[in-house]
Amino acid sequence: MSGTTIEGSYGEFGGRFMPEALIAELDRLTAVWHEAMADADFIGEFDRMLREYAGVPSLLYDATRLSEVAGARILLKREDLNHTGAHKIRNVLGQALLAKRMGKTRMIAETGAGQHGVATATAAAYLGLDCVVYMGELDTKRQALNVARMRLLGAEVRAVASGSRTLKDAINEAIRDWVASVEHTAYCFGTAAGPHPFPAMVRDFCRGIGDEARAQCLERTGTLPDVVTACVGGGSNAIGLFTAFLDDADVRIVGFEAGGEGVDTPRHAATITAGEVGVLHGARTYVLQDADGQTIESHSISAGLDYPGVGPEHAHLAKTGRAEYRPITDTEAMDALALLARTEGIICAIESAHAVAGALKLAKEAPGSTILVNLSGRGDKDMETTTTWFGLGDPAETISSEAAR
Amino acid sequence: MSTAKAFAATRAEGRAALVGYLPAGFPTVEGSIEALKAMVDAGCDIIEVGLPYSDPVMDGPTIQAAAHQALEGGVHTTDVLRTVEAVAATGTPTVVMTYWNPIERYGVDRFAADLASAGGAGLITPDLTPDSGPEWIAAADARDLDKIFLIAPSSTDERLAMTTAACRGFVYATAVMGVTGARASTSELAGPLVARARRTLEEQGSDLAIGVGLGVSNGQQAAEVASYADAVIVGSAFVRTLLDAQGDRAVGLAALRALTEDLAGGVRRA
Numbered sequence A: 001m002s003g004t005t006i007e008g009s010y011g012e013f014g015g016r017f018m019p020e021a022l023i024a025e026l027d028r029l030t031a032v033w034h035e036a037m038a039d040a041d042f043i044g045e046f047d048r049m050l051r052e053y054a055g056v057p058s059l060l061y062d063a064t065r066l067s068e069v070a071g072a073r074i075l076l077k078r079e080d081l082n083h084t085g086a087h088k089i090r091n092v093l094g095q096a097l098l099a100k101r102m103g104k105t106r107m108i109a110e111t112g113a114g115q116h117g118v119a120t121a122t123a124a125a126y127l128g129l130d131c132v133v134y135m136g137e138l139d140t141k142r143q144a145l146n147v148a149r150m151r152l153l154g155a156e157v158r159a160v161a162s163g164s165r166t167l168k169d170a171i172n173e174a175i176r177d178w179v180a181s182v183e184h185t186a187y188c189f190g191t192a193a194g195p196h197p198f199p200a201m202v203r204d205f206c207r208g209i210g211d212e213a214r215a216q217c218l219e220r221t222g223t224l225p226d227v228v229t230a231c232v233g234g235g236s237n238a239i240g241l242f243t244a245f246l247d248d249a250d251v252r253i254v255g256f257e258a259g260g261e262g263v264d265t266p267r268h269a270a271t272i273t274a275g276e277v278g279v280l281h282g283a284r285t286y287v288l289q290d291a292d293g294q295t296i297e298s299h300s301i302s303a304g305l306d307y308p309g310v311g312p313e314h315a316h317l318a319k320t321g322r323a324e325y326r327p328i329t330d331t332e333a334m335d336a337l338a339l340l341a342r343t344e345g346i347i348c349a350i351e352s353a354h355a356v357a358g359a360l361k362l363a364k365e366a367p368g369s370t371i372l373v374n375l376s377g378r379g380d381k382d383m384e385t386t387t388t389w390f391g392l393g394d395p396a397e398t399i400s401s402e403a404a405r
Numbered sequence B: 001m002s003t004a005k006a007f008a009a010t011r012a013e014g015r016a017a018l019v020g021y022l023p024a025g026f027p028t029v030e031g032s033i034e035a036l037k038a039m040v041d042a043g044c045d046i047i048e049v050g051l052p053y054s055d056p057v058m059d060g061p062t063i064q065a066a067a068h069q070a071l072e073g074g075v076h077t078t079d080v081l082r083t084v085e086a087v088a089a090t091g092t093p094t095v096v097m098t099y100w101n102p103i104e105r106y107g108v109d110r111f112a113a114d115l116a117s118a119g120g121a122g123l124i125t126p127d128l129t130p131d132s133g134p135e136w137i138a139a140a141d142a143r144d145l146d147k148i149f150l151i152a153p154s155s156t157d158e159r160l161a162m163t164t165a166a167c168r169g170f171v172y173a174t175a176v177m178g179v180t181g182a183r184a185s186t187s188e189l190a191g192p193l194v195a196r197a198r199r200t201l202e203e204q205g206s207d208l209a210i211g212v213g214l215g216v217s218n219g220q221q222a223a224e225v226a227s228y229a230d231a232v233i234v235g236s237a238f239v240r241t242l243l244d245a246q247g248d249r250a251v252g253l254a255a256l257r258a259l260t261e262d263l264a265g266g267v268r269r270a
């Protein structure tokens, strides 16, 4: 979309590149969402569910031992303590409540790490909706624990064997389902990407992260942080944190992408750092693509960041310079994960470890500064990957990473 | 060469047109050219050359499998244009069916120019609606290329009118709420959708043709659809014949011809 006629554009990014069959529903969803956000009853119910069910607001935690090692004051927004273990519960409770408002009886979702799938299955159980979750076949193997959780919650998990068998293919399959089921089915999209209204709607449901953190930080430190940081897959936890700080010109905003085995190799998911402008899953944004515009398979040790696109608002924030985006390698993330575990007794998700690793770098660049990190999720789901990475299953192995020593 | 040329001919004959689809590069670039020429030979009035894409959200398993095979075989956008050139040389109007990103990547205006010089008639854009496609509309208008946008059973009256007004060549009516794939019976949604589109076009003072696609797989279904539509669009069923032939070229081509003849008979029976 190059015009300005469609709501949902972020500079040159965003828009709605979707089959006509879904446009009427996207229009309806946009209208109902706007109406709901202006309805005190809806907002009240959403807040009540977050508070009484999801454990929100999450704590802002002064990570003093980690700060000592880092050389800067690191504040962690503890989204890992939310029900289901990640920030994702905020988004799904919002979307599930909207689904009910629209009279839907069924919710579908895509999932990478399984966190969004678990959150969606949870919200569906909580609100009495049928639930089908699409998950790349590769990811069902990487995240077997989350598959089991979804099934226990009553959701059907469909393994997607097409394409690269990861998150992007799960999204394709969910869209195919939705085209045929849209009358009674809501698509609970898992990140702040996709066609309008998803990027804005998901941001609004997640923005409590930043609104809370900003107030908590002011209360705790009497001032705003110097930098706010988050990991960026599709970008929901990051935009959820960043939104509250966009108008605070003195607060630096940095997102950390999955650098995989390095952005100079083909195995990474650093879309803004190394991608080019294109259209993927309904939005114009940065995309990892080849010379013909075919999507390139991404790689990250964290399934939740393993996506070759990124939310259009992040593309815009990068382009305008309001936010910076940098890659963190698999190794850097895993080192940070171990360091956090040993200094603070917190095992975070590998996704979130990218933000922690980024904060350690920022601390080196600006010693003594205050860095607010969104700890988007907990690491239970990743223990198999972590066990393999560090050789934890082998009693003879010791964690050999530099940072963890 | 606009698809209008084909509709002038089929309307003169008092029948619907048969539109046949195959992805370029499936099973190979040369193989797809040969197959598409066989479809022309056996009775297709218009050809759709698919541009294989890594993330085909409107396609079911059959076309996904063919596109995947084509991409694994290393097909490029330039091969699609080469395929168009070879098929259009037969004199049969040839359009490209493509998801949007490969066109943006190639350069919208550059693609329009190269498509026109290959003799291509225009584009079918399953994930680009007119309100999101001003750049394509300008490029197509500058070169008199067909802009074939989709309408769906879920399209509102406003969107239907906006879309038919933006189309050139023909209007593509998706018969079902769903993705591509052969279906056992024709859809009940297609007839009413075509009737709505027809009324809208009349109000717009247009006699643009309306094609119906998604699900048609045999002559019987083609005849049913041809009774109310100006074109019957068939994709997955053609792809299926080649998939089933499992690389046996002669068997595949024979099956492709037989299916084309069956469908061509159908559009003449209505």
Ligand SMILES: Cc1ncc(COP(=O)(O)O)c(C=O)c1O
Pocket (backbone or CB within 6 Å): A086, A087, A112, A113, A114, A115, A116, A190, A191, A192, A231, A232, A233, A234, A235, A236, A237, A238, A303, A304, A305, A349, A351, A352, A376, A377, A378
């Ligand atoms: C804990 C956690 N953090 C971050 C992400 C990445 O998603 P997003 O970029 O939308 O926040 C995921 C995705 O699964 C996740 O599970």
